[in-house]
Amino acid sequence: MDGEDGLIVVKETGKASGKGKGKGKGKGKSKGSASSTKTDSRSSNSTVHQKVKKRKRSSSPSDGGKSSKRAKRAQRASSSSSSSSSSSSSPSLSSPPSSASASASASGYGSSSGYGSSSDYDSSAGSGSSSSGAGDRVTVYGDSAPHPISYFEDLEGEVKPPILANIAAAKYSRPTLIQRSVIPVMLAGRDVLACAPTGSGKTAAFCIPVIAKLLSNAAQRRSKRIKKAVADGKTSGKTCYPMALVVAPTRELTTQIASEFVKLAGRKRLRVTEGHKLRLSGPQPVAAVDVVVSTPRRGAVFLSHPNVAISHLLWFVLDEVDRLFDEGFISQIDDIFTLLKQHERAEAEASGEHNASLQLSRAFFSATVPSHVEELSGAVLVNEVRVVVGARMQANSSVSQELIFVGREEGKLLALRQLVARGVLPPVLIFVQSKDRAKELYQEMVFDDIKVDVIHSDQTTPQREEIVRDFRRGKIWFLITTELMGRGMDFAGVAVVVNYDFPSSTVEYIHRVGRTGRAGRTGRAVTFFTEVDKPMLRPIATIVRAAGGDVPDWMVELARPRRDLRRSLKKVPRRRDAISSVPTAALQDKDAALVSAARKAGRVKKRRAERKAKRKANRK
Numbered sequence: 170m171d172g173e174d175g176l177i178v179v180k181e182t183g184k185a186s187g188k189g190k191g192k193g194k195g196k197g198k199s200k201g202s203a204s205s206t207k208t209d210s211r212s213s214n215s216t217v218h219q220k221v222k223k224r225k226r227s228s229s230p231s232d233g234g235k236s237s238k239r240a241k242r243a244q245r246a247s248s249s250s251s252s253s254s255s256s257s258s259s260p261s262l263s264s265p266p267s268s269a270s271a272s273a274s275a276s277g278y279g280s281s282s283g284y285g286s287s288s289d290y291d292s293s294a295g296s297g298s299s300s301s302g303a304g305d306r307v308t309v310y311g312d313s314a315p316h317p318i319s320y321f322e323d324l325e326g327e328v329k330p331p332i333l334a335n336i337a338a339a340k341y342s343r344p345t346l347i348q349r350s351v352i353p354v355m356l357a358g359r360d361v362l363a364c365a366p367t368g369s370g371k372t373a374a375f376c377i378p379v380i381a382k383l384l385s386n387a388a389q390r391r392s393k394r395i396k397k398a399v400a401d402g403k404t405s406g407k408t409c410y411p412m413a414l415v416v417a418p419t420r421e422l423t424t425q426i427a428s429e430f431v432k433l434a435g436r437k438r439l440r441v442t443e444g445h446k447l448r449l450s451g452p453q454p455v456a457a458v459d460v461v462v463s464t465p466r467r468g469a470v471f472l473s474h475p476n477v478a479i480s481h482l483l484w485f486v487l488d489e490v491d492r493l494f495d496e497g498f499i500s501q502i503d504d505i506f507t508l509l510k511q512h513e514r515a516e517a518e519a520s521g522e523h524n525a526s527l528q529l530s531r532a533f534f535s536a537t538v539p540s541h542v543e544e545l546s547g548a549v550l551v552n553e554v555r556v557v558v559g560a561r562m563q564a565n566s567s568v569s570q571e572l573i574f575v576g577r578e579e580g581k582l583l584a585l586r587q588l589v590a591r592g593v594l595p596p597v598l599i600f601v602q603s604k605d606r607a608k609e610l611y612q613e614m615v616f617d618d619i620k621v622d623v624i625h626s627d628q629t630t631p632q633r634e635e636i637v638r639d640f641r642r643g644k645i646w647f648l649i650t651t652e653l654m655g656r657g658m659d660f661a662g663v664a665v666v667v668n669y670d671f672p673s674s675t676v677e678y679i680h681r682v683g684r685t686g687r688a689g690r691t692g693r694a695v696t697f698f699t700e701v702d703k704p705m706l707r708p709i710a711t712i713v714r715a716a717g718g719d720v721p722d723w724m725v726e727l728a729r730p731r732r733d734l735r736r737s738l739k740k741v742p743r744r745r746d747a748i749s750s751v752p753t754a755a756l757q758d759k760d761a762a763l764v765s766a767a768r769k770a771g772r773v774k775k776r777r778a779e780r781k782a783k784r785k786a787n788r789k
């Protein structure tokens with residue numbers, strides 16, 4: 170029912186099919202014009218990296234301000250879908266169809282009655298119409314998108330009973346909003362682009378259908394054929410045939426995703442491993458695995474290994490897709506796409522043995538999908554279904570959010586100590602902008618007699634793993650961190666997030682505060698700012714206000730930061746004074762004393778050298 174369980178709006182580009190019965194038939198065979206465009210773009214030689222470069226070129230001043238045809242098409246699509254609530258043929262996540270989505274609660278857990286409510290959805294399939302006032306809103310765009318489910322029991326027949334038992338054992342009594350829409354779409358073998366708030370269960374939304382597909386009778390028969398071929402000596406047995414590759418930006422996240430797979434599939438049914446645990450150097454055989462969860466670089470190394478065959482890959486999943494399409498990762502992601510494309514070409518050539526129900530599908534997920542990421546995703550996904558829960562680029566509204574002005578840099582330490590002294594519920598995650606600052610803050614807090622630790626990229630993997638474990642177990646109450654823990658990490662009990670250093674972008678803000686208020690819980694986020702942070706104050710204050718935070722009008726009326734400034738802030742963080750309880754003035758005095766001592770020493774040296782030179786000259 171509206172307002173009780175959420176509203177699903179289906180923006181059709183074709184006809185709605187029955188629940189999950191399409192079995193991937195739409196792939197590459199769709200009738201809609203949108204899908205044929207996608208097929209064309211994928212069959213071209215252009216990879217994601219090239220498309221990123223093209224995008225940069227087209228938006229650079231040198232092109233005289235002309236954007237690419239694709240960007241124009243996307244713009245037209247967004248303006249038409251935002252101006253009208255009628256069915257759109259050009260899907261876009263970036264422009265939810267009506268104002269209803271702007272007011273949607275972004276928890277992703279459904280109704281105002283909270284997670285696990287037993288009310289039904291109001292699914293207005295086909296029309297694309299919507300009624301405002303709905304609590305949570307799910308918008309589904311795509312050609313013949315399978316209908317959502319309401320309960321995990323609806324999956325009986327498509328998902329094997331042991332998996333459903335594992336879901337129940339995980340205490341997932343009802344699917345979250347994103348799971349309700351995405352699971353049937355992925356079970357149908359369709360490509361997906363999904364955007365849903367932080368902590369809304371996106372990991373299980375892709376784990377469940379991937380597991381179901383990998384344990385399907387067809388996939389299992391294929392695995393048995395390989396095992397038999399090895400046993401009969403027809404194949405060397407050296408080759409590893411992975412069935413799913415999941416890529417995430419950090420090792421910590423790959424570990425977390427792998428354990429969700431193991432939890433939902435069971436330890437014995439699927440062989441799940443993290444990319445960094447595989448031995449990939451040299452020509453030795455690679456351990457037999459079904460699911461590899463990896464960082465981009467390791468994923469590319471894995472797929473290009475001579476003893477790894479891509480031929481059995483059924484799923485390629487990108488978690489935190491917007492981060493993975495950023496500079497820094499894009500060339501590695503691009504390598505993976507190139508390998509997959511080469512493989513698909515080879516498969517198409519050998520199409521005699523082609524099994525349509527066992528084709529490679531792709532699924533991209535994030536809590537933040539900016540329009541350029543949507544555009545790039547559209548270029549590599551085929552006849553995809555796009556699902557967006559709540560409003561795009563919105564912080565989780567079950568987190569109460571405050572912005573606190575602390576004067577100067579040293580005011581932050583004082584404010585943090587006051588927060589602790591007044592009583593704050595641990596565990597607390599404290600974000601700073603760099604590892605050096607993380608170390609500095611740790612040096613300050615370690616003497617405060619609280620259970621504090623620090624995690625950053627200078628530590629070894631085992632060290633980081635231990636810290637994450639201790640934080641989860643409650644041995645650490647205050648964890649100081651950088652962006653390393655900013656995305657995807659699920660620390661169920663985190664009560665408070667402190668942005669000690671102001672985030673450099675709205676995306677960074679949304680993900681950081683999303684470390685609390687997860688799985689339908691509430692949370693609190695406190696963000697310190699100083700004069701230095703003024704340029705990004707307006708965008709972040711706007712996000713805070715949209716999530717229900719108390720923000721004065723002047724903050725959202727400040728000048729918008731220029732695009733080049735926003736970009737440079739993302740690349741080069743603000744310069745800040747060192748974190749120290751010694752006041753800056755005292756530090757300055759100390760510095761001045763050191764400088765004058767050095768100068769004095771210099772003068773002495775100079776005088777000595779002059780005297781020496783004089784003596785030498787006199788001797789001559």
Ligand SMILES: Nc1ncnc2c1ncn2[C@@H]1O[C@H](COP(=O)(O)OP(=O)(O)OP(=O)(O)O)[C@@H](O)[C@H]1O
Pocket residue numbers: 340341342343344345348365366367368369370371372373535536656657658659661683684687688
């Ligand atoms: N159906 C469900 N019922 C109850 N809890 C669930 C359900 N699905 C997932 N969860 C729990 O919700 C929490 C958050 O899930 P998850 O980490 O997948 O969120 P996410 O959407 O990926 O967040 P982020 O965007 O921050 O990565 C996890 O602790 C998970 O166990």
